[in-house]
Amino acid sequence: MPSLTVAITAGANARKASELLGHLRRQTIAHKMEVIVVSFAEANPDFSGLAGGLELTVLHHPGSADFGHARAEAARRARAPYIAYLEDHTAPAPDWAEQVLLAFENAEPGVTAITYAFRNGSPDTYFYRSAFMAEYGALAWPLREGPSPSAAANNIAYRRDALLAAGPQLDSLLEMDFFLQKAMGDSFLCHTAPRAVVYHQTNARLAELVWVHFLYARLFASRRVEHERWSLFKRIAAAPIVPLAVPLLRIRRLFRALRGRAPLPAQAWKALPLIVLLYCAGGLGEAAGLLRGAGVSGRSLVWMELEAERASR
Secondary structure, eight states: OOSEEEEEEEOSOHHHHHHHHHHHHTOTTGGGEEEEEEEOOSSOOOOHHHHTTOEEEEEEOTTOOOHHHHHHHHHHHOOSSEEEEEOTTEEEOTTHHHHHHHHHHHSOTTOOEEEEEEEEOSOSSHHHHHHHHHHHGGGBSSOOSSBOSOOOSSSOEEEHHHHHTTGGGHHHHTTSHHHHHHHHGGGOOEEEEEEEEEEEOEESSHHHHHHHHHHHHHHHHHHHHHHHTOOHHHHHHHTTTHHHHHHHHHHHHHHHHHTTOTTHHHHHHHHHHHHHHHHHHHHHHHHHHHHHOSOOOTHHHHIIIIISOEEOO
16 A cells, blocks of 8 residues: 555646656655546546556546546545645655655644645746745745644645545535635644655746736635635625735735744845735735635636646756
């Protein structure tokens, strides 16, 4: 039986999936892993030549726009006690899987999730360094060991039994990890794996990056209306507030998470103009989602995560 399941949702860009499989083949505990790829590509992808000794399963969901179902299906098919999710635009360090497994094995039984330490996987320029800080600064390397200052969406590992305890709601809750973690309530306990390093690639163009932050926040707000049953009055009352409140709260949380982790605070100050721009785009998107209400299509999430162009080193 595998000790760790790695789950990937992939789109039509086979190059990204093949590069990630290459990184997984080189893991120090590759022989203890199974890899599940859920593909949304129209044509059934053939990754057999890329497995290279990996225990690989490919689930084909052609043309699907249900990101949550894909992730939940991987959890249901997994055989390991822990399932580590990775986006197809990431590059894990060779000992990433080993460090995730060690973090679970050394953690107290109540720990249900493990977050990784992130580094910039795009070119080393001001734009990409700043975008990385806006998106993954709270979990940037160097990261302290202990309770996680934040829980990343999509790139996070869970105890499999904690996921399956959600039952039939798992599909909708796993579309955006925030709602799964909130549904877990006090049973959700997330710790860091500071040596489980993952390089994350961001969007290649500024305009697209701003649009992505707007769309993601709009979808998030729409799902919040659905999951938390916000009334029309509450939505209308909150919509004018969030464009200002959300960026301020996110900036505060970011700098609080970076406190004492040199040189990250200095890097965040340098990145502040882009951070403000992206967080403001998110605040406007959240207001738009509240006004729109339930029913925003998950197709935008598939485009953001699987189809939008990403810049790699």
